[in-house]
Amino acid sequence: xxxxxxxxxxTHTTPPAKFSHGVKKGNILQVAGQVxxxxxxxxxxxxxxxxxxxxxxxxxxxxxxxxxxxxxxxxDDVMMMRVYLTDVDHFAEMNEIYxxxxxxxxxxxxxxxxxxxxxxxxxxxxxxxxxxxxxx
Amino acid sequence: xxxxxxxxxxTHTTPPAKFSHGVKKGNILQVAGQVxxxxxxxxxxxxxxxxxxxxxxxxxxxxxxxxxxxxxxxxDDVMMMRVYLTDVDHFAEMNEIYxxxxxxxxxxxxxxxxxxxxxxxxxxxxxxxxxxxxxx
Amino acid sequence: xxxxxxxxxxTHTTPPAKFSHGVKKGNILQVAGQVxxxxxxxxxxxxxxxxxxxxxxxxxxxxxxxxxxxxxxxxDDVMMMRVYLTDVDHFAEMNEIYxxxxxxxxxxxxxxxxxxxxxxxxxxxxxxxxxxxxxx
Numbered sequence: 001x002x003x004x005x006x007x008x009x010x011t012h013t014t015p016p017a018k019f020s021h022g023v024k025k026g027n028i029l030q031v032a033g034q035v036x037x038x039x040x041x042x043x044x045x046x047x048x049x050x051x052x053x054x055x056x057x058x059x060x061x062x063x064x065x066x067x068x069x070x071x072x073x074x075x076d077d078v079m080m081m082r083v084y085l086t087d088v089d090h091f092a093e094m095n096e097i098y099x100x101x102x103x104x105x106x107x108x109x110x111x112x113x114x115x116x117x118x119x120x121x122x123x124x125x126x127x128x129x130x131x132x133x134x135x136x
Numbered sequence: 137x138x139x140x141x142x143x144x145x146x147t148h149t150t151p152p153a154k155f156s157h158g159v160k161k162g163n164i165l166q167v168a169g170q171v172x173x174x175x176x177x178x179x180x181x182x183x184x185x186x187x188x189x190x191x192x193x194x195x196x197x198x199x200x201x202x203x204x205x206x207x208x209x210x211x212d213d214v215m216m217m218r219v220y221l222t223d224v225d226h227f228a229e230m231n232e233i234y235x236x237x238x239x240x241x242x243x244x245x246x247x248x249x250x251x252x253x254x255x256x257x258x259x260x261x262x263x264x265x266x267x268x269x270x271x272x
Numbered sequence: 273x274x275x276x277x278x279x280x281x282x283t284h285t286t287p288p289a290k291f292s293h294g295v296k297k298g299n300i301l302q303v304a305g306q307v308x309x310x311x312x313x314x315x316x317x318x319x320x321x322x323x324x325x326x327x328x329x330x331x332x333x334x335x336x337x338x339x340x341x342x343x344x345x346x347x348d349d350v351m352m353m354r355v356y357l358t359d360v361d362h363f364a365e366m367n368e369i370y371x372x373x374x375x376x377x378x379x380x381x382x383x384x385x386x387x388x389x390x391x392x393x394x395x396x397x398x399x400x401x402x403x404x405x406x407x408x
Binding site: 027076077079080081088091095098099102103109110111112113114115116117118119132134136 | 274275276277278287288289290291292293294295297298300302303304305354356391392393394395400402404
Binding site for chain 3: 138139140141142151152153154155156157158159161162164166167168169218220255256257258259264266268
């Protein structure tokens, strides 16, 4: 019997509704859809890291990672990454950024599975990512 | 060794294909994508609760909840909600409905994580939600 | 304490980025988004099984199944199928193919839950499917 706990990194903007940025229960950790918002600044609305796919993707990774760490997990624990892009033409560039990032992170276990689909996102946002992790 | 069981609330319309409205295996419960269909009426096709986002969202919540209950779970067990909307302009209103609903449900544990994306849905449907729960 | 292992059927094309076609950790198995690519041929780019929904759907099923088998799982272990189509008008035909396929596979347990949404996919692809399985 384990309790579900919210994972709320101090740097994160307040969710726009009654949901958690991440939750953990037993060995399952779920990260909510993250976008490229910079660390929260008191009194300011959420602001994307920049207009480019690169800026937003790297910030999104940082935001996912902060939630994993808050729950005692690392990228190695991630089973599935869901990547939502707004434009099929961004696929190749996203993959380059993705590969370089995870090369740098130095995974010890198999890379996570991934699904990438093309959807609508709020104006100005080019990427959203959520993740499912299973802790050891 | 646990068996996978189908969760089929009596009120639910028959799935349009060979899938289950929900399944449970061990402590994992997965709710299939639910939409705002009213309780099934013998001999009638599935009918949305109404044309508005509010009507459909509340009915969708009821449909998800019926599956959770069929599996002995509650909203407190839900780790992840995936919300599919058809229109970015519905985000604020959906959040209001979402917040009011979960306020009323009186969660005891952390709210679930959530991802919201904007996709196509069958004509007349404005929202679809699926959910992953981990039972205690 | 269990390790995360990559599931890489010999027939599969190399993923276009640093992700695994499937991963397994403990009793959780996640299949990455699969499309209708034929078995890999050395030195050739990934090629869809054909231009039709039927050809691509059946090949996608085969690709998902190969990953399940690589991880010692079967369709009976699948909890959730996420089906991404590009066109709402494909829903009825996909369901027919889906039903016939799973009829033929002869499931022993409850069919998996499912969510179907309509998104953008890379040019030429009509369907993508990912799957979450829980092993017994």
